[in-house]
Amino acid sequence: MKTSKIITTLLAGLPTTLTLLVAAFSLATLLGIGLAWLNLRANPLARGLARLYLGLVRGTPPLLMLLLAYYGLPVLLKTVGINIDHWTRLTFGILGLTIGWSAYLSEAFRSAYLAVDPGQLEAARASGISDRHAFWRIIVPQAALLALPNIENLLIGLTKATSLVYVIGLYDLYNQATNLSNQTAGVDQLKIFTILALGYWGLVLLIEAGFRQIKKRTAKRIA
Amino acid sequence: MVLEVHNLHKQFKGKEILRGVDLTVGAGEVVVIIGPSGSGKTTLLRSLNFLEHADRGQLQLKDQQIDLAKPTKQQVQWVRRHTAMVFQNYNLFKNKTALQNIAEGLIYGQGMARQKAEGVARAALDKLGLADQADAYPAELSGGQQQRIGIARATVLHPEVILFDEPTSALDPELVGTVLNDMQALAKQGQPMVVVTHQMWFARNVASRVVFFADGRVVEEGAPADLFAHPKEERTRHFLNSLAENY
Ligand SMILES: Nc1ncnc2c1ncn2[C@@H]1O[C@H](COP(=O)(O)OP(=O)(O)OP(=O)(O)O)[C@@H](O)[C@H]1O
Ligand SMILES: [Mg+2]
Numbered sequence: 335m336k337t338s339k340i341i342t343t344l345l346a347g348l349p350t351t352l353t354l355l356v357a358a359f360s361l362a363t364l365l366g367i368g369l370a371w372l373n374l375r376a377n378p379l380a381r382g383l384a385r386l387y388l389g390l391v392r393g394t395p396p397l398l399m400l401l402l403a404y405y406g407l408p409v410l411l412k413t414v415g416i417n418i419d420h421w422t423r424l425t426f427g428i429l430g431l432t433i434g435w436s437a438y439l440s441e442a443f444r445s446a447y448l449a450v451d452p453g454q455l456e457a458a459r460a461s462g463i464s465d466r467h468a469f470w471r472i473i474v475p476q477a478a479l480l481a482l483p484n485i486e487n488l489l490i491g492l493t494k495a496t497s498l499v500y501v502i503g504l505y506d507l508y509n510q511a512t513n514l515s516n517q518t519a520g521v522d523q524l525k526i527f528t529i530l531a532l533g534y535w536g537l538v539l540l541i542e543a544g545f546r547q548i549k550k551r552t553a554k555r556i557a
Numbered sequence: 558m559v560l561e562v563h564n565l566h567k568q569f570k571g572k573e574i575l576r577g578v579d580l581t582v583g584a585g586e587v588v589v590i591i592g593p594s595g596s597g598k599t600t601l602l603r604s605l606n607f608l609e610h611a612d613r614g615q616l617q618l619k620d621q622q623i624d625l626a627k628p629t630k631q632q633v634q635w636v637r638r639h640t641a642m643v644f645q646n647y648n649l650f651k652n653k654t655a656l657q658n659i660a661e662g663l664i665y666g667q668g669m670a671r672q673k674a675e676g677v678a679r680a681a682l683d684k685l686g687l688a689d690q691a692d693a694y695p696a697e698l699s700g701g702q703q704q705r706i707g708i709a710r711a712t713v714l715h716p717e718v719i720l721f722d723e724p725t726s727a728l729d730p731e732l733v734g735t736v737l738n739d740m741q742a743l744a745k746q747g748q749p750m751v752v753v754t755h756q757m758w759f760a761r762n763v764a765s766r767v768v769f770f771a772d773g774r775v776v777e778e779g780a781p782a783d784l785f786a787h788p789k790e791e792r793t794r795h796f797l798n799s800l801a802e803n804y
Pocket of ligand 1: 569600
């Protein structure tokens with residue numbers, strides 16, 4: 335089989351892979367911030383809820399999470415009268431990955447927040463700066479920078495985990511490759527999967543390059 | 558009086574750290590607090606601007622009388638806007654440049670317009686001879702430079718009083734002088750300050766009054782010449798002798 339044929343076939347799966355990656359990571363970031371916030375509350379109920387969610391989610395393999403989202407969630411929601419049968423597979427794929435990565439990200443955010451030296455909050459207070467301003471102008475920017483290495487790892491992890499959506503019948507890069515390989519009875523299998531691997535490597539290299547740039551420009555602000 | 562504290566008490570986990578402290582700072586006065594490690598000097602300073610919450614005590618700052626044990630939110634904010642603090646570890650905002658560190662309190666503590674605040678900050682850096690470091694982040698500055706900026710950050714607020722907690726203790730010996738010079742210049746301008754320090758040179762030469770503090774209370778106080786030459790209390794004599802042996 336021609337290399338170009340393989341590449342165009344695989345590329346047909348790229349939009350799905352990228353959509354899953356961008357949408358799930360963005361939503362997981364928002365949800366993760368909320369979870370970290372709950373987990374840092376003094377209120378034991380808020381903290382308990384956050385920890386229960388984190389415990390359950392972190393103990394569930396991503397593949398199983400996708401299956402549970404696709405097959406389990408509609409059943410669960412139907413018991414409270416909500417019907418989501420008409421949602422697309424892509425929506426369920428995003429949902430499953432979002433749930434998983436929200437938990438991992440929330441831990442990254444929480445530990446980064448706790449790593450910011452509390453002396454700076456005291457200095458802000460002593461200068462008459464309100465806690466709200468100190469939080470948004472001093473603490474959060476530094477916590478975000480401190481969290482970068484973990485965020486990068488999680489984004490790379492998610493890039494690879496998007497390949498699991500074949501279990502709910504989505505045609506991403508990986509499933510396109512499998513499909514193509516099956517069509518040719520495995521003759522071009524090695525070639526196809528080598529090209530596929532190069533595709534994921536390219537994505538990961540792009541992510542790494544992006545983070546390298548950000549880190550280079552901001553290193554002085556958290557040293 | 559600029560500041561007056563009366564009968565300040567504070568305990569940590571049932572252990573009484575401050576046992577009824579009285580302290581006054583007059584206009585233009587530099588009050589230097591000396592005393593053994595662990596006696597509660599840091600806790601005393603931090604109780605004045607509510608970084609610690611006292612169990613009992615009265616604070617008079619300008620015309621305001623405040624119950625240190627039960628301040629309102631407004632009172633806490635008011636006290637913090639009329640005082641400033643210089644920390645042992647500088648505590649500069651790491652994500653802000655030198656200039657921004659100095660301007661931040663003016664903008665977000667006192668509501669000054671950003672442009673004006675940055676002008677004030679730039680002038681302060683000029684005066685210190687640190688103008689070329691305006692855009693440097695704390696990580697790019699020496700400890701001495703960081704502390705000088707920490708002092709400028711406090712000074713530009715024109716607080717009623719500046720609280721210094723061992724401002725030179727974390728510095729390499731050769732950098733101590735630059736910081737003490739800034740503080741001396743500030744004293745000459747009449748800025749009231751309370752300084753906890755082990756730098757006896759500063760206590761002797763810059764202080765208006767020296768306070769010897771031990772076991773959570775003021776043991777004795779007086780003009781530096783008197784206190785160093787003729788300490789009244791055995792405890793003070795003992796402390797001063799132990800210093801003499803170390804130098
Ligand atoms: N947050 C805290 N929790 C419990 N104990 C504390 C706390 N802060 C201070 N202490 C205790 O209070 C006592 C006084 O501490 P403080 O730091 O005020 O002393 P200091 O006179 O400033 O000492 P140094 O000269 O070493 O700085 C010490 O015994 C210390 O262990
Ligand atoms: Mg101390």
